[in-house]
Amino acid sequence: MKNQIKFKASCLVAALLFIPVAQAAVSSKSEYAAVKARMAADYKVDRAACDASSGNAKDICVEKAKAREKVGLAEAEFAHTGSTEDGNKLQIAKAESAYAVAKEICDEKSGNDKDICVKEAKAAEAKIQGDVKMGKKIDSAMQEDLKTQRDANYKVGLEKCDALSGDAKTGCVTKLKTTYGK
Incomplete structure (x- = not known):
């Protein structure tokens, strides 16, 4: 059962990191603004759907809704500008969102299992942030x-x-x- 929970948490983190970009072809300011408005509306719908749950399930649902909005907005910004900086911000947003969701999932556990779960989630976030920092350094050195x-x-x-x-x-x-x- 312990491995099954780890597997589910890993799948969730992976899914958040690879959410498909429906708005990848954003090119104009008006399209970008429309995507931002749609993301805000989607968040409200997702957030309202969480009201049907209670306890930690609701907390997890809310974090997932926040994560989808945060990552979606970062993807829209990157698609709009195409800048390396926004690409880095997108990776950071994915890492932070995955960590927030995983941390809520870890709240269902207790004791050492919870500590391990939180540390694994934090390690995954730290790895992505480290990769982004290393990429910035490599880019700077190349320039x-x-x-x-x-x-x-x-x-x-x-x-x-x-x-x-x-x-x-x-x-x-x-x-x-x-x-x-x-």
Whole structure:
């Protein structure tokens, strides 16, 4: 039975992390606003459906509704902007939402089982947050490396232009400045 509960909790976390994006083609501000409004309306409906439950089942239902809204809004923002930063925010939203739901599920347990459940959920969240941080560092390092390469190529190009004279040299330098954004 213990493994069955762990399996169900794992499936729930996985499902939250991979909720399909129905609004993946958002491109304009009006479409983005419509998606946000729909997410708010869906949350209200989901939240109202939770009133039929009581106790921890209601708490779990409410957390699931909040998670769907939070992840849906983050997905809409990422689909609208397509920025890496919003992609990172989406991953963080998924991790935080999965943790919140798993934590509520853990409330049904007691003693050591509850402690283990909460720590497993927290570890899953921490792993995703760590992956996002590592991705930011890798992205930053790659951008710095590209800048260093571009600067080096620009300097090499300037040296080649120095071998020329007159209009040829001016044209060469102008082309380099345009190419390398200097």
